[in-house]
Amino acid sequence: MALVLNEEQRFLQDTAREFLNKRAPVSELRKLRDERDELGYSPELWQEMVELGWSSIILPEQYGGLEFGFLGLGTVLEETGRTLCASPLFATAVLGASALLLGASEAQKERLLPAIAAGETTLALALEESNHHKPHHIETRLTANEGGYLLNGSKCFVLDGHSADHLLVIARSSGEINDPEGLTMVLVARDAAGLKCQRTIMADSRNAANVVFDNVALEADAVIGELGAAWPVLEQVLDRGRVAMAAEMLGLARESFERTIAYLKERVQFGVLIGTFQGLQHRAADMQAELELAHSVVLQALSSVDDSPEQLPLMASLAKTRLNDLVKRVTNEAVQMHGGIGVTDELEIGLFLKRARVAMQILGDSGFHQDRYASLCGF
Amino acid sequence: MDDLEDFRADVRAWLEANCPESQRTPATPDEQYWGGRQASFASEDARLWFERMRDRGWTAPEWPEAYGGGGLSAQQARALKDEMNQIGARPPLYSLGLWMLGPALLEYGNEEQKQKHLRAIVNGEIRWCQGYSEPGSGSDLASLQTRAEDKGDHFLVNGSKIWTTSADKSDWIFCLVRTDPSAKKQKGISFLLIDMATEGVSTTPIELISGESEFCQTFFDNVKVPKENLVGELNKGWSIAKALLVHERKLMSELGSESPRKVLDPVAAAREYLDFDQGKIADPELRRALTRYQMQMHAIGLTHMRGFEERSAGIRSAAGLVMKYLGTEAEKVKSELLLAILGSQGLGWEGEGFTTEELDTLRLWAGSKTLTIAGGTSEVQLNVIAKNALELPQS
Ligand SMILES: Cc1cc2nc3c(=O)[nH]c(=O)nc-3n(C[C@H](O)[C@H](O)[C@H](O)COP(=O)(O)OP(=O)(O)OC[C@H]3O[C@@H](n4cnc5c(N)ncnc54)[C@H](O)[C@@H]3O)c2cc1C
Numbered sequence: 001m002a003l004v005l006n007e008e009q010r011f012l013q014d015t016a017r018e019f020l021n022k023r024a025p026v027s028e029l030r031k032l033r034d035e036r037d038e039l040g041y042s043p044e045l046w047q048e049m050v051e052l053g054w055s056s057i058i059l060p061e062q063y064g065g066l067e068f069g070f071l072g073l074g075t076v077l078e079e080t081g082r083t084l085c086a087s088p089l090f091a092t093a094v095l096g097a098s099a100l101l102l103g104a105s106e107a108q109k110e111r112l113l114p115a116i117a118a119g120e121t122t123l124a125l126a127l128e129e130s131n132h133h134k135p136h137h138i139e140t141r142l143t144a145n146e147g148g149y150l151l152n153g154s155k156c157f158v159l160d161g162h163s164a165d166h167l168l169v170i171a172r173s174s175g176e177i178n179d180p181e182g183l184t185m186v187l188v189a190r191d192a193a194g195l196k197c198q199r200t201i202m203a204d205s206r207n208a209a210n211v212v213f214d215n216v217a218l219e220a221d222a223v224i225g226e227l228g229a230a231w232p233v234l235e236q237v238l239d240r241g242r243v244a245m246a247a248e249m250l251g252l253a254r255e256s257f258e259r260t261i262a263y264l265k266e267r268v269q270f271g272v273l274i275g276t277f278q279g280l281q282h283r284a285a286d287m288q289a290e291l292e293l294a295h296s297v298v299l300q301a302l303s304s305v306d307d308s309p310e311q312l313p314l315m316a317s318l319a320k321t322r323l324n325d326l327v328k329r330v331t332n333e334a335v336q337m338h339g340g341i342g343v344t345d346e347l348e349i350g351l352f353l354k355r356a357r358v359a360m361q362i363l364g365d366s367g368f369h370q371d372r373y374a375s376l377c378g379f
Numbered sequence: 380m381d382d383l384e385d386f387r388a389d390v391r392a393w394l395e396a397n398c399p400e401s402q403r404t405p406a407t408p409d410e411q412y413w414g415g416r417q418a419s420f421a422s423e424d425a426r427l428w429f430e431r432m433r434d435r436g437w438t439a440p441e442w443p444e445a446y447g448g449g450g451l452s453a454q455q456a457r458a459l460k461d462e463m464n465q466i467g468a469r470p471p472l473y474s475l476g477l478w479m480l481g482p483a484l485l486e487y488g489n490e491e492q493k494q495k496h497l498r499a500i501v502n503g504e505i506r507w508c509q510g511y512s513e514p515g516s517g518s519d520l521a522s523l524q525t526r527a528e529d530k531g532d533h534f535l536v537n538g539s540k541i542w543t544t545s546a547d548k549s550d551w552i553f554c555l556v557r558t559d560p561s562a563k564k565q566k567g568i569s570f571l572l573i574d575m576a577t578e579g580v581s582t583t584p585i586e587l588i589s590g591e592s593e594f595c596q597t598f599f600d601n602v603k604v605p606k607e608n609l610v611g612e613l614n615k616g617w618s619i620a621k622a623l624l625v626h627e628r629k630l631m632s633e634l635g636s637e638s639p640r641k642v643l644d645p646v647a648a649a650r651e652y653l654d655f656d657q658g659k660i661a662d663p664e665l666r667r668a669l670t671r672y673q674m675q676m677h678a679i680g681l682t683h684m685r686g687f688e689e690r691s692a693g694i695r696s697a698a699g700l701v702m703k704y705l706g707t708e709a710e711k712v713k714s715e716l717l718l719a720i721l722g723s724q725g726l727g728w729e730g731e732g733f734t735t736e737e738l739d740t741l742r743l744w745a746g747s748k749t750l751t752i753a754g755g756t757s758e759v760q761l762n763v764i765a766k767n768a769l770e771l772p773q774s
Pocket residue numbers: 508509510511512513516517518519541542543544594749750752753754755756757758759762
């Protein structure tokens with residue numbers, strides 16, 4: 001088990017931090033927001049990330065990948081959490097790449113994975129149909145049609161939905177609304193006839209969309225994996241996504257915490273630094289303890305993807321719950337401990353607060369994962 | 380790596396052959412062997428197990444062989460511990476000498492002191508207790524007042540210590556004493572070893588809310604202590620005390636993760652004492668509380684592992700600093716959770732109508748309250764984290 005990064009991974013992390021601080025500091029997200037950027041991220045920046053190999057970190061070499069595993073990916077994601085960097089990294093290189101890697105046929109992999117690695121294709125996973133994460137609550141229908149299929153239904157909270165080249169859509173080809181059985185994953189071009197995509201402007205100023213499928217016609221080979229049997233693959237993809245999101249959230253938590261600690265060492269009231277007040281010290285120290293736990297949990301969750309997949313479901317739910325709770329607490333405390341300036345738009349802390357709330361909903365809130373963890377433990 | 384695997388295999392075979400079956404369950408307080416002049420073994424098996432481990436030096440696996448230890452590397456000692464946990468083997472010897480004084484002597488003691496005291500600890504001949512706290516000095520330990528006056532060939536000690544765990548069962552006490560009353564606080568303190576059989580040393584037990592009286596007030600009335608019992612330099616005892624506290628806190632932080640099944644396991648207790656509905660605990664509040672506790676322990680266990688891996692890799696680990704706080708707070712949560720799960724069946728103090736486990740649960744619940752006080756209170760731990768990990772300004 002790897003709870004310590006090796007030299008290669010540390011190097012990757014240092015490079016990522018340096019690159020992001022220079023090319024994508026938090027001010028870049030603010031700029032995208034203020035300019036109401038159409039795409040919601042910078043394609044030039046993404047190309048540079050691709051050149052660094054980030055689009056292919058988890059992909060095997062045979063598809064042009066770096067094959068650094070999830071622990072490697074996690075170090076980069078943690079850094080993107082620190083600068084709130086908007087990019088296709090999560091939707092494409094984590095969710096999309098994992099779905100294809102685990103579910104696609106060899107021919108599909110050879111067609112799509114090198115394109116992802118090269119930064120020529122971006123993907124989005126179209127899963128959710130309601131305001132809470134319910135991965136088998138799927139009504140979107142896939143029906144047979146002239147040797148291919150027709151897709152009907154609608155999706156919400158599709159990360160990168162309005163910018164990705166292709167959507168990986170989870171649809172129901174048989175069964176009832178809550179059955180894990182009968183789900184199928186299909187690849188749909190975003191410009192397909194009958195597909196309507198509405199970008200949603202969310203709190204975190206990042207990309208999400210609502211998507212409607214109105215008799216979208218698909219070829220037979222649009223199906224990724226087996227018809228009606230997407231669930232086991234999907235569950236692994238979601239767990240990988242949860243773990244990756246937890247890594248991003250760790251970076252977010254650390255950055256907002258460190259900025260707050262720095263402020264406690266700088267702001268003077270009553271003639272002394274506010275960091276001398278024990279009422280604040282104890283809250284900060286308790287958060288530090290929680291951060292230490294979160295660090296271990298995230299590392300173990302990431303390495304369980306690489307080394308012990310049988311642990312992954314439990315670790316993913318542990319990591320997502322702990323990090324959900326941590327970012328909520330740390331960002332709230334960050335605002336509070338900054339006082340009045342903490343609630344201004346000018347201070348970047350507000351951007352961390354807002355990203356935290358969106359991240360908390362991605363692939364399951366704490367209620368969802370607590371319930372799942374308990375069930376996996378048998379109670 | 381291969382060597383380590385060979386070592387592990389040897390250890391496994393040896394334990395299999397030498398650890399009596401009866402010593403492969405968690406020890407009850409009565410079964411724990413603490414050594415010392417007053418000690419006796421709870422059973423013949425306990426004696427065998429202790430002697431076999433002692434003869435290999437494995438009561439103190441990492442201490443040098445010259446002092447009766449096992450001379451193992453950190454990795455080997457870890458492997459030994461893992462293998463013991465694997466079969467549920469209980470520690471052959473419980474001892475403050477092993478856990479606290481020994482490491483301090485190895486670092487600060489002179490050769491004579493090491494020769495005299497370490498082997499006696501390894502062999503379980505002498506039981507030690509810790510004389511730090513005083514009636515007026517708890518969290519603010521450095522304000523301690525017990526005096527040790529230099530009388531030429533000896534120190535003359537006067538004063539009293541309190542909360543001295545097992546003072547009435549111990550042979551020797553390691554003490555912090557004031558040797559320079561004019562110096563400021565930390566500066567005038569020395570670290571002194573005192574034989575409790577010396578004239579003028581007496582103890583009075585104190586009863587706890589758990590019903591036990593595991594600690595005492597210890598009095599020193601014109602006690603003559605030989606000069607050779609001073610550890611380290613005169614008036615430099617505070618740095619030894621601090622080093623020792625690190626060992627104590629590390630020990631306490633491992634309570635939850637290292638002592639398997641001594642108490643009811645909360646999940647097993649839930650199965651036995653709670654209603655289930657379609658595989659889930661029916662009471663949503665208790666199910667939630669149990670889940671949060673399990674997650675916390677899971678995270679704490681992983682952080683212990685990370686700390687170990689970091690130290691093995693030579694990385695300075697900040698994780699250790701928070702573990703006493705987290706581990707002891709989690710133990711209290713666990714005890715409260717068990718009471719909640721057992722309901723009125725968990726409230727029996729003694730007598731009929733309750734199983735032993737149920738009675739123990741309540742006693743352990745009361746006992747758990749000591750954990751966040753002993754060895755530095757939780758509030759003091761938070762102060763330490765704020766100061767040393769976060770480097771926040773001090774008022
Ligand atoms: C089971 C048990 C075994 C023990 N065994 C031993 C032993 O063998 N040898 C020995 O020497 N001692 C022993 N102790 C003593 C222990 O170290 C002290 O009880 C502990 O350090 C607290 O001191 P106190 O009891 O005087 O409480 P106080 O220091 O008076 O604390 C009272 C309250 O004030 C809070 N407080 C104090 N200072 C601060 C601060 N700066 N900031 C915020 N809050 C603060 C504390 O957290 C606590 O809540 C034992 C204690 C227990 C409970």
